[in-house]
Amino acid sequence: MAKRILITSALPYINGIKHLGNLVGSMLTADVFARFNRARGHETLFLCATDEHGSTTELAALEAGQEVVTFCAEQHAAQADVCRRFGLSFDHFGRSSNPPNHRLTQHFARMLWKNGHLELRSTKQIYSNADQRFLPDRYVIGTCPHCGYPAARGDQCENCTRVLDPADLIEPRSAISGSSDLEIRDSTHLFLKQSQFVPQLREWIGSKKDWPVLVTSIANKWLDEGLHDRGITRDVAWGVPVPDDIGDGKLKGKVFYVWFDAPIEYIGAAWEWAEANGKGDEWKRWWLGEAARDVTYYEFMGKDNIPFHTVGFPVTILGVRPQEDWKLVDYLKGFNYINYYGGKFSTSQKRGVFMDTALEILPADYWRYYLIANAPEGSDSNFTWDHFAGVVNKDLADVLGNFVNRITRFCASRFDGRVPGEGEYGPEEHALIEELQRRVQTYAEHFEAIEFRKASAELRAIWAAGNEYLTRTAPWTAIKTDRPGAAAAVRMGLNLVHTFSHLAWPIIPTAARTIHETIQPVAGGGDLIPWPEAPMAEELDQLEAGQPIRAPEVLFAKITDEQIAEWTARFCGEE
C-alpha cells in the first residue's frame, strides 16, 4: 500500500561547500532513504535548502568582499550544483532567504505572539562603534579571566574550555576589526517561552521508543536541565525582519534568529516546490492539518542539530496549536561525526574531504557507497584513505563490478551475447532464489528501520551470494559436458545482474543504471529504478531468452596505492 513520506535533510549552512561528514549526516542518508521510498512506489517529498541567515553569513560576505545577497546567491548555486552532481534527488532545494520562508516565519511569530508564547525582554549586548554593529558573543575576543589565554572568545575560552560571558573578558575587542571601542548597550528582544512546553515535549519525546538513543538522550538532557526561554531575534541585518505588529513596535530593524527561521524553511521549501511546479496549495497537504494526517515525516541530521529539532522547532509548532496543526516529526534520525585521521573535518582549516573536491577525484557512487556503508550511526567513525580504498576496491570493484563483468563476458563469449533459453532451473537455482528472497526482505527491513550500515552489509551479502552461486554451478566447466546446465546458470547470472541493479539503485544510482543497461534499457526514462517487489522466483526468471546483452566497460576502477599516497598528501590539511 502506497504511503506518503515526507523527508527533510538538515539544511546545509550557506557558508561554503560541505564536507563528507555533513554530507553523510544529513543530505546523503536522506537521499538514499528518499530513493528507497520512491523505488517502492511511495509518494515521497524530499526537501532541502540552504540555511542563509545570521551574522556568520554577514561576516563571511564581508570577508569575501561581496554583498550578502550576492554572496548567498553564488553559494547557493554552488551548493545546488555539487548536490546535483552527487545525485542528491531533492524534490526541491530551496533557500531560507526566499519569500515563502519570510511569510511563514512571520506568520509563526505572529501566531506565537497572539498565543502569548513570546515576550519582550531587555538584554545587554556588546556594540562595536568601529564596526557599527552589535557583536555576537563569539566575535568579541579578549583575555580569559580564568586562564589568561589572550585570544579567548566571548562565548567560551578555547584554551581552558570554560563558558564565558563577553563582559568577563579582559581587554575585549572586536574580532572583526580588532577595535576595542566597544560598549554595552541595552537591546530589546523577543523570547520564546520554551520552559512552558517542557511537559508536552517530555511526553512527546517519551513516546518515541524507536528513535536512536543518541537523539532521545540529547533531547532528554535538555529537558532535564530545564529549558531556558530562548531569544528568537537578533541585532543583525541579514534575516527575516520582525514585523511591526509584533512586540509593540519595539523591534524595528531586528530580524529573527537564524535558528528560529531555518527549520521553518522545511515548510518553506515545500511552498517553494509548489510554486516552482505549479502546484498551488498542494504543499499544505504535506504539512498542515487533516490533509497531512497520513504523512510520515522523517528528519535527518548530525548530532549538533538535534536540540533544535527536538526542542526548538517543536515548540514553534506546538505554540501555534490549537489554531493550526502543523506536522511534527515522526522519526528523527541523528548521526555522529566522521573524523579525518582522528581529528575533526574542518571547513575553516580546510581539513578533510569536501563535496566538490571529492567529485574531482572519483565518481559520486564511490563516495555514496563508502559513506552509506560506514555511516556514523552508533558512534563517530573515522575516515582514512586506506580504509576508503579498501572498501571501494573490495565491495564495488571486486564483489559487485567483477560479478557483472565475469558473467556478461562469459555470456558474450560462449552464448553469443544473448540470454540463453536452454536448460531449466534446478536445486542450485531454487536454493539461491530462496536465499535472496530472505536477504532482500532483510535488506528492505534495514532500510525501513533506517539502519544504513546493516542495509549495506546485506546488499553486499546479496552480491556475494551471486559469486558463490557462480562458483557452485561453474558454467565455464559445465559447458564442456552440459550445455543446457551452463545455459541455465548464465541465464540466472544475468537475471542476478538485473536484480542487483534494482536493489542497489537507492545507494549507487548512476552505477545501478549502467549495470541495468548491460542487460536492457531502464524502463520509463531512467530517473527511477523500482524495487523488485515480485517474489524472487519471478524476479530472477524474467529476462527474455534471446535478448541481447552487452558486457560493460570496467564499472569500478580500482583505487591504486599511488592514488592513496597522492590523496593522503593532498588532503592532509593545514596544520
Added chain:
RNA sequence: GGCAGCGUAGCUCAGUGGUAGAGCAGGGGAAUCAUAAUCCCUUGGUCGGGGGUUCAAAUCCCUCCGCUGCUACCA
C-alpha cells in the same frame, strides 16, 4: 566542572542476560568465466580495569581509566 555517547579480533564495526560474531587484513586450499577479480577452510579476542547482582554478565548495578561530543547569542 556538568551531562551524554562510546570503549568487543591487527583495522572498521554488529551483538542488551543463556556455548563470543561479520567484513577487511593474515594463513592454507580450490577454481581459471572475470578488473590477479572469485569461492571454501582457517589463525586471531580473559568483550577498557576492578568490584557487585545472578544458576548464568560483553549485556544489569557500582567504581576507576580512556576517547569523543554537547554545555544553550556560531550554525
